[in-house]
Amino acid sequence: MSGFLGQMLQGVLGGGQQGQASPIAGILQQVLSVKDGDKQGVAAIISKFQSAGLGQPVQSWVGTxxxxxxSGNQVGQVFSQNQIEGWAQQAGTTPDAMRDVLAQALPHVIDHATPGGQVPAQTTDLSGLIGRLFGGAGTTR
Structure with missing residues (x-):
């Protein structure tokens, strides 16, 4: 899937410029760093989706x-309006577009972060994961 996610998200954001993947990659790293109670990273994302009544879709991402x-509306049930607006501002897009981007990206990100259907206790190599999904775009530090 190398590079496919970056191209897909650029299309959702309405541009085809290579540089647009960089802010989205950074935002996905932030999303994967969220906490939910004592959980962080992928486990927290899964917990947040389950709490929003979206356990079936998120379990399909973890499964094989x-x-x-x-939908973007469902993503809006998982993350706060402030989070969505902040990420949208960073990406230079609207909150609606950001919800749509997350709706398309998170299934792929969670799927790749849970190889073999196993949720990692802690997601440590976020930049490597995001880099693989974007084909290396925008993940250098």
């Missing part, structure tokens, strides 16, 4: 089968 889709 087909990833179930979610």
């Amino acid at each position: 089968g087909q990833n179930a889709p979610v």
